[in-house]
Amino acid sequence: MYKAYRCNKCRVVFAIPTEDIRRMEKQGRYIACPFGHKEISEPDKYDSLKECMDNSVYVREGRRMRQIK
Known part of the structure; x- marks a missing residue:
């Protein structure tokens, strides 16, 4: 599983x-x-990295790779 994070700064x-x-x-x-x-901040939790990248x-x-949204 993957956790997505967003930097507030x-x-x-x-x-x-x-x-x-967990290791950290x-x-x-x-x-x-x-x-x-x-x-x-932690906006979402995903089962796969592909699923995580589909939302952006x-x-x-x-x-x-550069993120637009």
Whole structure:
């Protein structure tokens, strides 16, 4: 399963596997956005990464994926 998070500062949406979240909590680490901001909220929980990405619109720019919505 995956949990989607939204950064309240830079508005980036990102997904993290739940086993990684459990491992980080055991180690006493905090969850942050890819840019290092700690102010995040948890909007949704998904069973697969594809299901998570279907709720947003992505555009391919070269080798990167950029989120539009």
